[in-house]
């Protein structure tokens with residue numbers, strides 16, 4: 001496991017904000033830390049990126065202890081924090097070159113890497129403009145680019161797309177996808193279920209400093225039940241006829257029934273045939289797939 | 302530290318100095334204000350209050366050293382704000398998560414502060430010439446005055462950096478810097494301490510700004526320097542050692558994990 005955390009706890013004064021967090025990321029995997037405001041996502045990321053110490057528990061990155069071997073950990077990770085860390089009064093190019101120099105790439109090396117990253121993040125045209133003239137999406141892209149200067153093995157992304165419009169968000173997703181293809185291990189936090197669903201191999205749902213669910217997106221969805229078909233009828237007698245023939249159904253509204261389904265057309269066909277043979281036809285039919293939203297609401301209520 | 306890590310630390314410091322100087326250069330407003338305000342104060346003292354203050358010499362010749370220290374005060378406040386900005390934004394997290402000695406960020410701001418102060422002080426001196434300042438100093442006197450002012454600016458900049466580290470916002474950094482702007486008024490910068498209430502006199506006579514002002518005034522206008530140069534030097538070195546220690550200890554505390 002390239003990232004491993006065991007029983008991490010953190011308190012501020014009398015308030016415990018992390019109450020025993022365990023995480024394990026295999027090399028090259030993507031883990032999404034999902035949770036509402038104040039769940040402890042940033043606190044977890046700050047502990048793993050050596051910025052703060054846990055009160056108890058331990059964590060290692062690439063085998064280095066985040067408390068005792070912070071310098072070595074810093075050599076293999078990079079952090080894109082929740083709030084953009086870019087100099088407004090430097091140009092995009094200068095910001096990147098500064099990190100290149102701090103990473104001791106040499107003037108030539110820093111220049112080359114800066115050029116590559118500007119290109120990759122679509123900032124070449126804006127590279128000579130001060131960052132304060134950048135849009136929110138450009139700023140966030142530059143922020144991520146600055147984290148990639150030294151090609152880190154493990155990247156922490158704290159809410160990489162919060163506040164971005166759909167276009168900028170999908171650009172960020174592409175950039176993150178590219179890192180994944182290169183084999184980078186990524187731990188990202190997000191409040192967007194769609195983002196976790198799309199980017200992560202594994203999702204950890206955090207609430208009030210505790211892990212309340214952990215698994216693949218599909219496993220989490222299965223936890224709140226599988227797919228269902230909802231049927232809407234015109235009248236009470238029709239509903240009664242339908243319940244007679246269908247057996248295990250849930251009443252989910254006035255004149256509305258919900259039936260478990262495997263989501264295939266064959267099953268839907270079978271269902272409708274069954275109803276028709278019994279002399280009833282639903283007015284409307286809709287397939288309902290549990291989303292991560294259902295999981296989120298069910299587990300963090 | 303091994304040779305390698307000394308070289309790395311020097312290179313990182315140079316990078317951070319570069320950054321701070323560039324940021325300072327692009328923030329012309331603050332340089333402008335740190336020149337304009339002292340020049341306005343100088344005009345006010347020379348043309349409005351000066352007539353009522355008897356210093357035994359042309360008032361402008363008396364007041365210029367004090368105005369120069371006032372200028373450095375404004376410069377220091379700017380430095381405190383720049384440091385506070387970094388400490389309270391994502392920047393400090395980025396720097397701390399890199400495999401470098403992040404303390405270099407303070408060294409960068411101090412170096413930029415010294416450069417900015419050198420510029421604004423020079424411009425204020427030029428303005429004072431225009432208002433009738435007529436120093437009576439040899440090249441050696443100028444060198445001594447400049448050297449002392451430079452030492453004072455370095456010490457004050459480290460103090461400002463320390464204030465920037467503890468400040469929880471840019472605004473509070475500017476408030477914390479208030480005393481640096483206030484201290485010159487309680488010195489011999491504008492009036493002779495003898496004219497102050499008796500309880501204030503010992504404070505005003507022995508505080509560092511008085512010694513630095515007296516020494517610079519002595520070097521530039523030919524009034525006897527006496528032992529004020531020695532005291533000024535001692536104060537500046539003491540302040541420097543204290544400020545660097547304070548800034549690094551505050552930085553360590555603020556970033557304690």
Ligand SMILES: Nc1ncnc2c1ncn2[C@@H]1O[C@H](COP(=O)(O)OP(=O)(O)OP(=O)(O)O)[C@@H](O)[C@H]1O
Pocket residue numbers: 012017035036037038039040041042043044082191
């Ligand atoms: N330095 C601190 N001092 C006191 N409390 C803190 C501190 N840092 C975080 N907290 C508290 O810890 C809890 C978890 O905060 P954290 O920032 O980790 O949440 P988060 O999941 O990142 O939330 P968000 O989605 O709003 O960013 C919050 O209640 C927060 O107020």
Ligand SMILES: [Mg+2]
Pocket residue numbers: 041042043082158
């Ligand atoms: Mg957060």
